[in-house]
Every structure is written in C-alpha cells, then in structure tokens.
Amino acid sequence: MFSDLRDKRILITGSTAGVGLAAAKAFAAQGARVGINGSRPADAMKTELAQLRETGAQVDYFQADLTQSAQCKQLVEAFVDRFGGLDVLVNNAGGLGGRQSLEQIDDAFYDRVMDLNARSALMTTRFALPWLRKSASDSGKTSAVISTGSIAAREGGGPGAGIYAASKAWLHDIHRNWVKEHTRDNIRFNVVAPGTIDTAFHADKPEEVRARIASTIAMGRFGRAEEVAPSFLFLASHACSGYITGQIIDVNGGQMAP
Numbered sequence: 210m211f212s213d214l215r216d217k218r219i220l221i222t223g224s225t226a227g228v229g230l231a232a233a234k235a236f237a238a239q240g241a242r243v244g245i246n247g248s249r250p251a252d253a254m255k256t257e258l259a260q261l262r263e264t265g266a267q268v269d270y271f272q273a274d275l276t277q278s279a280q281c282k283q284l285v286e287a288f289v290d291r292f293g294g295l296d297v298l299v300n301n302a303g304g305l306g307g308r309q310s311l312e313q314i315d316d317a318f319y320d321r322v323m324d325l326n327a328r329s330a331l332m333t334t335r336f337a338l339p340w341l342r343k344s345a346s347d348s349g350k351t352s353a354v355i356s357t358g359s360i361a362a363r364e365g366g367g368p369g370a371g372i373y374a375a376s377k378a379w380l381h382d383i384h385r386n387w388v389k390e391h392t393r394d395n396i397r398f399n400v401v402a403p404g405t406i407d408t409a410f411h412a413d414k415p416e417e418v419r420a421r422i423a424s425t426i427a428m429g430r431f432g433r434a435e436e437v438a439p440s441f442l443f444l445a446s447h448a449c450s451g452y453i454t455g456q457i458i459d460v461n462g463g464q465m466a467p
C-alpha cells in the first residue's frame with residue numbers, strides 16, 4: 210500500500226524513542242532511507258541503529274538540539290549531505306519541558322517549551338523548504354511536511370501544561386499558513402495529533418492518574434507508539450494522500466477533547 214515510500218528520503222526529528230522511533234521503524238520497513246535525530250550523542254543510539262540496519266534499511270543518526278535554530282539548519286544540511294536530498298520531513302521533536310502553572314511561568318520556562326515544540330518545527334521546516342521544493346519538482350509528485358501535534362492543542366493540556374498545549378495549537382495553526390504559502394511548490398503540510406500514547410512523555414504520572422486518564426478514552430487504554438506510526442506513512446505517501454493537505458489526523462482511541 211505504501212510502496213511509493215521505497216527509497217524516499219525521510220528526516221524524522223526527535224526519533225530516538227517513543228512515537229518518532231516507531232515512525233522511523235515503520236518507514237525503514239517500507240524501504241525508505243531514514244534520518245533519526247535527537248540531542249543525545251550518537252553513541253547512545255548504537256543499539257537502535259544496529260536493529261534498524263539489520264532489516265537492510267539505510268538509516269543514519271544526526272545529533273542536533275532543535276531548540277537552537279542554528280542546529281535545525283545543521284541537521285537539514287547534514288541529512289542532505291548524507292542522502293542527497295529530502296522528500297519528507299517529520300517534525301516530531303517535542304515534549305512537555307516541565308510543568309508550571311500560570312503564576313509560576315517565567316521567561317525561561319516559556320522559552321524552553323516554545324523552543325522545543327514551536328521553534329524546532331518552524332526552523333527545521335524553514336531550512337528544509339528548498340529541498341522539499343526540489344524533491345517535488347524532480348519527482349513531479351508532492352513532497353511532505355508532517356508535524357506531531359496533540360490532542361492538547363484543542364483541550365488546553367493538563368495541569369501545568371498550558372504552554373505546551375498552546376505550542377501545539379500554534380503548530381496546528383501555522384500549518385494552515387504553510388499550506389497557503391507553499392502549496393504552489395507541491396509541498397503538502399499535515400499534522401498527526403496523538404491522544405495519550407504510552408511513552409516516556411507520561412513517565413511522571415502515578416498509576417492512579419494513568420487509570421483516570423485511561424477512563425476518559427473510549428478504547429479504555431493508552432495508545433502505543435506503533436499505533437501512531439502508520440498515520441505518518443499515509444501522509445508521507447503521495448499515492449495515498451497526494452490530494453490531502455492542511456489536515457489534522459487525530460490518533461487517540463476516541464479520546465474526546467472536552
């Protein structure tokens with residue numbers, strides 16, 4: 210079904226664990242060439258890389274802290290140096306960055322959360338644009354940007370996570386602007402918005418909080434990273450979604466925003 214992903218050059222930010230790593234595995238299984246990224250040194254990813262390469266996939270790791278615009282630029286340059294171009298960018302790097310209520314928020318916290326979730330996607334996309342434009346022009350098909358949004362973008366986030374939720378709403382919204390400005394370049398922009406997925410993201414939650422959250426999900430359980438990954442494949446594949454842009458796919462087991 211996703212056969213046009215074979216040999217496609219896919220850069221996935223924030224893919225050392227969780228949703229990003231599951232997406233990297235799913236793309237690699239389709240025969241895509243995949244760039245993995247995180248802020249940790251390459252040594253920390255040895256095992257995961259070896260496992261991915263066992264399948265015959267062309268996968269490389271690119272260390273970059275995407276809260277820094279200069280590193281967003283370096284990441285795109287390093288990926289293009291390695292793979293000769295870029296067909297699909299997945300902006301997945303992100304996270305809570307801690308919890309602070311409105312009365313505690315200071316500039317440093319605001320900057321940390323916005324840099325991690327908004328600046329990282331904005332600047333990586335900015336530096337990727339010429340390559341995505343070229344990919345679309347060379348192939349005569351669309352190239353794609355897919356960002357990981359969140360259910361929190363619509364429901365405001367949990368306690369202390371207001372800036373995180375707002376940063377994801379920012380991300381959902383700016384995609385619509387990118388559609389207006391860059392559809393002429395044959396680049397598609399879509400968002401995958403997970404609900405509650407069982408990753409390190411929820412490591413700070415005690416069992417009773419997890420149970421309470423699970424009870425708000427129609428399917429009665431947290432999702433798995435592997436259950437989010439296929440939506441990235443769908444939105445990356447021109448054959449599957451060449452006429453889909455500016456959309457948000459909710460992957461949340463029926464968890465409704467209140």
Ligand code: NAD
Nearest residue numbers: 223224225226227228247274275302303359405406408410
């Ligand atoms: P995770 O903590 O397992 O993954 C976060 C990834 O981002 C890791 O690979 C980490 O290395 C990377 N990262 C963190 N800081 C970085 C930086 N400065 N530069 C580059 N990479 C960095 O958690 P996850 O749940 O897999 O989160 C992935 C994405 O999904 C995030 O954008 C998160 O906001 C979003 N999300 C998660 C959930 C959930 O319930 N787990 C729900 C909605 C949205």
